[in-house]
Structure formats: structure tokens, C-alpha cells
Amino acid sequence: MLRTGDARQARLAEGENAKKRGTMLIEQVVQRDNLLRAHQRVVQNKGAPGADGIRVDQLMDYCRQHWSRIRQELLSGRYVPLPVKRVDIPKPDGKGTRMLGIPPAIDRLIQQALLQVLQPLFEPLFSPYSFGFRPKRNAHQAVSQARDYVAAGCRYVVDIDLEKFFDRVNHDILMSRVARVVKDKLVLRLIRSYLEAGMLVGGVVEARFEGTPQGGPLSPLLSNVLLTDLDNELTRRGLRFCRYADDCNIYVGSQAAGERVLSSVRLFLETKLKLKVNAEKSAVAHPWERKFLGYSMTRHPKLKVAPQSVERLKQKLRPYFREARGIPFTLTLQRIGLIVGGWTAYYKLSECMWTFEVLDKWLRRHLRAIIWRQWKQPRTRIKELVRRGVRLEEARAVASSRGPWFSASLPQMHKAFNNKVLRELGYTSLLEGIKRFGQSG
Numbered sequence: 001m002l003r004t005g006d007a008r009q010a011r012l013a014e015g016e017n018a019k020k021r022g023t024m025l026i027e028q029v030v031q032r033d034n035l036l037r038a039h040q041r042v043v044q045n046k047g048a049p050g051a052d053g054i055r056v057d058q059l060m061d062y063c064r065q066h067w068s069r070i071r072q073e074l075l076s077g078r079y080v081p082l083p084v085k086r087v088d089i090p091k092p093d094g095k096g097t098r099m100l101g102i103p104p105a106i107d108r109l110i111q112q113a114l115l116q117v118l119q120p121l122f123e124p125l126f127s128p129y130s131f132g133f134r135p136k137r138n139a140h141q142a143v144s145q146a147r148d149y150v151a152a153g154c155r156y157v158v159d160i161d162l163e164k165f166f167d168r169v170n171h172d173i174l175m176s177r178v179a180r181v182v183k184d185k186l187v188l189r190l191i192r193s194y195l196e197a198g199m200l201v202g203g204v205v206e207a208r209f210e211g212t213p214q215g216g217p218l219s220p221l222l223s224n225v226l227l228t229d230l231d232n233e234l235t236r237r238g239l240r241f242c243r244y245a246d247d248c249n250i251y252v253g254s255q256a257a258g259e260r261v262l263s264s265v266r267l268f269l270e271t272k273l274k275l276k277v278n279a280e281k282s283a284v285a286h287p288w289e290r291k292f293l294g295y296s297m298t299r300h301p302k303l304k305v306a307p308q309s310v311e312r313l314k315q316k317l318r319p320y321f322r323e324a325r326g327i328p329f330t331l332t333l334q335r336i337g338l339i340v341g342g343w344t345a346y347y348k349l350s351e352c353m354w355t356f357e358v359l360d361k362w363l364r365r366h367l368r369a370i371i372w373r374q375w376k377q378p379r380t381r382i383k384e385l386v387r388r389g390v391r392l393e394e395a396r397a398v399a400s401s402r403g404p405w406f407s408a409s410l411p412q413m414h415k416a417f418n419n420k421v422l423r424e425l426g427y428t429s430l431l432e433g434i435k436r437f438g439q440s441g
Contacts, residue, residue, distance in 0.1 A: 024184060025117055025118075025182065025184040025186075025187045026074060026075060026184055026186040026187050026190075027075075028117045029074070029110075029113050029114055029117050029187065030071050030074055030075065030113070034113050034116055034117065035109070035113055037116060038109050038110075038112035038113040038115075038116060039059065039060065039063075039109055041112050041217075042056055042059065042105065042108050042109050042112055042217075043056050043057070043059070045108075045217075047102065047108070048085075048087075048102055049085075049102075049104075049105065050082065050084070050085045050102050050103050050104030050105060050107070050108075051082055051083050051084070051085045051102075051104055051200045052082055052104045052105075052106075054104060054105045054106070055105065056105050056108075058105070059105045059106065059109060062105070062106060063106070063109070066106075070106070070110075074110070074186070074190065075186070077185075077186045077189050077190075079110075079190065079193070080193060081103070081104075081107045081110075081193055081194055081197040082103070082104045082106070082107060082197070083197060083198040083199060083200040083205045084101035084102060084103050084107075084197050084198070084199050084200065084213060084215070084216070085101070085102040085103075085104075085200050086099060086100070086101060086102075086199050086200060086201045086213075087099075087100045087101075087102055087215075088100070098214070099166075099167055099213055099214075100213060100214050100215040101199060101213030101214065101215040101216060102215045103194075103197070103215065103216045107194070107197075107216070108216065108217060110190075111194065111216050111217040111218040112217040114187070114190070114191070114217075114218055115217050115218055115221055118182065118187075118221060119135070119221055121181050121182070122181060122221065122224070122225055123135065125181070125228060126224060126228055126231070127228060127231035127232070127235060127243070129145065129231065129234075129235075129241055129242055129243060130224060130227070130228070130231055130243045130244075131145075131242065131243065131244045132220070132224070132243070132244035132245035132247075133220030133221065133223070133224060133245060134224065139244055139293045139294075139346075140349055142242045142243075142244045142292070142293060143242075143292060143293055143295045143303060143349060144303075144349065145242050146242050146249060146251070146287070146292055146297075147297060147301055147302075147303055149240045149242075149251035150251065150287050150297060150301040151301055153253060154240055154251035154252055154253055155253065155254075155286060155287070156251070156252050156253065156254060156255055156257070156258045156284055156285065156286060156287075157249050157250065157251055157252075157258070157284070157285060157286070157287045157290055157292075158249065158250040158251075158252060158258045158261045158262045158265070158282075158284050159249055159281075159282060159283050159284075159285065159290045159292075160248045160249070160250070160262070160265060160266075160269075160277060160282050161247075161277065161278040161281035161282045162246045162248075162269070162275055162276070162277060162278065163276045163277065163278040163281075164276075165223070165246035165275065166211060166212055166213055166214050166219065166223065166246070167210070167211040167213065168210055168211055168274075168275065168276060169195075169210060169211050169212045169222070169223070169226060169275075170210060170273070170274040170275075171192065171195050171196065171210060173226065173273060173274055174195070174212070174222060174225065174226050175188065175191070175192055175195075177225050177226055177228070177229065178191060178222070178225055191218070191222075194216065194218060195208070195211075195212055195222075196208055199213070220245065223245055223246065224245075226273065227243065227245075227246065227248075227273075229272065229273060230243070230248065230265075230268070230269065230273065231243060233265075233268055233272075234250065234265070239251075239252070239261065240252075242292070244293055247292065247293060249290075249292050250265070251287075255284055258284030259284055261284075262282065262283075262284055265277075266282075286299075287301065288301070291306035291308060291309070294306055294308075294309040294346065294347070295309075295347070295349070295350070298352065302351035302352060303349050303350050303351050303352075304350050304351065304352035304355060305347050305350050305352070305355045309347070310355060310359065313339075313340075313343050313359070314362070316339060317336060317339060317340075317363075317366075320332060320335050320336055320339075321366050321369075321370065324370040324373075324374075325370070325373055325374060329367075329370065329371060329374065329425070330425065330426055332367075332370060333367075333425060333426040333427055334426070336363070337426070337427070337428060340363070340428075340430060340433070341428070341433065343430075344356075344430050344433040344434055345433075347434070348434055350434065353431060353434070356429075356430040356431045356433075356434050357431055359430050360429045360430050360431055363427075363430070364419065364422060364427070364429075365405070365408045365409060366408070367408075367417070367422060367427060368407075368408035368409075368413045368414075368417050369404035369405050369407070369408035370404075371413075371417060372404045372407045372408055372413065373404040378399035378400045379399075381395070381398075381399045382395045382396055382399045384416070385398075385399075385412055385413075385416050388415070388416035388417070388421075389415060389416065390412045390415055390416055394412050395412060398410050398412050398413075
């Protein structure tokens with residue numbers, strides 16, 4: 001195994017090799033094998049049509065008709081990307097919206113082809129403490145690293161929030177960082193043309209002078225290229241940190257140290273990278289008072305689901321509960337199961353089971369409320385409760401109770417649809433899911 005110094009030298013040597021490979025790249029971008037891989041990825045990612053209305057399943061036919069011309073334009077530096085379609089989506093916390101830029105399918109293809117050529121050049125230069133949008137790296141690794149820092153005695157976190165990062169990236173600063181590695185002027189020109197591609201808003205194309213909107217395959221790589229300067233600065237200072245895209249947490253031993261770090265890092269970001277730190281959302285606090293990538297911690301420390309993440313899941317599920325009246329109960333279970341299954345898989349690192357127990361109770365009560373609502377008439381409720389083992393007198397006593405949510409908590413409904421019955425109908429509890437993921441992972 002390489003010592004720390006040897007590993008650093010190896011990374012530097014690989015970085016120098018990457019820079020040498022950074023010339024004559026446009027030919028690699030338009031190479032047939034590279035384009036076929038890019039097309040496969042774009043089709044897999046699906047996504048809505050861009051400003052030109054062409055769907056990804058129509059992309060191959062479009063290329064057969066137009067690729068010869070597009071290829072010549074790329075090789076000669078004359079290619080001009082089409083405008084990006086702007087879509088504003090609600091933020092997960094419900095406060096404001098996040099802007100997405102949806103490039104046309106042909107530009108998603110070219111960006112993906114660019115990404116496949118550029119990523120191997122930049123990857124050796126990235127920090128080992130950067131986890132977002134990189135091969136063989138993920139949010140779970142970042143969260144585990146954060147817990148290790150706290151377990152090692154870093155009882156304070158400097159939680160830095162960059163205000164509208166993807167919308168405010170300075171193009172000149174970003175391109176200067178790209179040009180450290182990429183020497184092919186045609187590729188540099190192409191990347192800048194994507195940064196400056198107009199934004200289609202309400203039928204009008206608006207010019208763009210900053211930002212790299214989320215939605216294009218190239219944006220995540222470019223964000224890592226820019227923020228590697230931050231990673232290197234934190235490493236130079238000997239600070240312990242985790243970064244996932246624009247989410248950066250720095251772990252220190254005291255409140256005073258955290259305040260000093262927050263002030264100095266904010267100055268670095270605003271002067272060197274022209275990025276704005278959100279003063280309201282950034283803070284120095286104990287890790288168990290903050291969240292990172294949807295997780296929080298206990299004082300021990302143990303990982304747990306952040307309260308905001310639980311509330312976000314509930315908000316996502318509520319429309320399905322409202323729509324359940326007119327569709328089969330088994331279909332509702334399937335729809336809810338897809339969401340809950342993905343959610344449980346993401347939070348499988350949680351070491352606090354009570355969150356899943358409480359959510360299970362909440363979900364089962366909603367399912368019983370759906371069943372009660374679907375029965376509609378008191379006579380139907382009496383009949384169905386009796387059929388499921390409830391005494392006739394008891395069924396009559398509750399058949400006209402106050403409402404579905406109240407009725408779902410009644411002992412008679414618990415007897416008719418206990419946990420075992422719900423499981424047989426297709427409900428997989430979160431607690432069972434998290435235990436299964438924990439055993440497999």
C-alpha cells in the first residue's frame with residue numbers, strides 16, 4: 001500500500017499525464033464508439049424533450065439525418081448549441097424553486113460524449129474527500145466519512161451553503177480551471193458555448209452570462225472542476241471536510257475554530273471563486289443539530305434520518321393517499337411501495353430504528369384509512385369487518401364513526417387489518433426493508 005506522500009506523488013504524476021492527454025480531444029469526442037456509449041446513456045436517463053421538442057427515442061433517427069453536418073461543425077469549431085429550456089421545480093424543503101436547464105436531446109448527446117472524454121482527465125486531480133458526481137463515489141461514502149470525523153472528536157461542523165451555486169458560476173473563472181487540463185481549443189470553445197447557450201423562457205430566448213444550470217450531463221463535472229480549488233485550499237490548511245457537489249461540511253473541534261474557518265472560507269469563496277455564501281443557511285453547530293445529504297447524527301455518534309427528510313417523504317406520499325379512493329388498493333400499495341423502497345434504500349445507513357417504526361405506524365394508519373374510505377357505506381363496513389373476524393356488535397358500534405383517519409386507529413380496524421394482513425396484501429414495512437438492506441450492505 002502506498003504511503004500518504006507516495007499516494008500524493010502518484011496522483012500528481014497521473015495529473016501531469018492527464019494534462020498531456022488534454023490535447024486533440026475533439027476527435028475523441030466524435031469517435032463512433034464514444035458516441036454510441038453516449039447515446040445509450042442519454043436514452044437510459046430518459047428526460048423531457050428540450051426546446052426543439054425531440055424526444056430521446058427519436059434521437060437516433062435525428063442523428064442519421066443530421067450527424068454528418070453536426071460532426072463537421074464540431075470539428076471546425078462552428079457548432080452552436082440550441083437554447084436550453086428552462087424549467088423551475090419546487091425545492092425539496094418547499095421554500096422557493098430550483099432552476100433546471102433542459103438541453104435538446106442532440107446537445108445532451110454531445111455533452112455526454114464530452115463528459116466521457118473529459119472525466120478521465122480530471123478525475124485524478126479531484127480530492128479524495130469529494131464524493132458527488134464521480135465514478136465509484138456516492139452520498140453514502142460522504143455521510144460515513146462525516147460520521148468518522150465526529151467519532152474522532154470533531155464535535156462541531158461548519159456547514160457551508162452556497163447560494164444558487166449552479167446559477168451563479170462565473171464563466172471566466174470556470175473556463176480558466178478547465179483550461180489548466182484541456183488544451184484543445186475546439187473543446188474549450190465548445191464548453192464555453194454550452195455555458196453561454198441561451199435560455200428559453202416563455203417562448204423568448206434570454207442570453208446567459210453566468211451559471212451552469214442543472215440538467216445537462218456536463219454541469220456536474222464542471223461544478224467539481226471549479227470547486228476543486230476549494231478542496232485543495234481546505235486540504236492545504238489541514239482541515240477535515242466532506243463535499244458532495246455544492247454541499248460542503250468542515251469538521252472542527254470547537255465553536256471558536258468553526259467561526260474562524262467559516263469566516264476565512266467564505267472570504268476565499270467570494271474573492272477567489274466569485275461564489276456567494278448564504279449567510280442565513282450557513283452555520284457552525286454540533287453535527288446532531290444539522291443535516292448532511294438527508295442524514296443527521298446522534299451525540300454518540302450514530303447516523304439517523306434527518307427530521308426534514310422524514311417530512312419530505314410524508315409530503316411526497318400524501319397525494320397518493322388522496323388519489324387512492326378511486327383506484328384498487330393493491331395499486332396504491334404498489335405506487336407507495338416504489339417510493340418507500342427507494343427511500344429506504346437511500347437511508348439504509350441509519351442506525352436509529354425508531355424513525356422507521358414511527359413511519360411504519362403512520363403509513364399503516366393511512367392504509368387502513370384508505371380501506372375505510374373505500375367501503376363508503378356503514379352497511380359495507382359492518383359486512384367487511386365481520387368477514388375479517390370482528391364481532392357484529394363491535395362492527396355496528398364503529399360503522400358510523402367520525403372519519404377515515406380516526407376510524408383507522410380503532411381496535412376493530414387493527415384486528416381486521418393487522419400488520420400480518422397488510423403484509424399479505426403487499427405492504428413491506430420500512431423496518432423490514434431497512435433490516436434487509438443492512439444485512440445485504
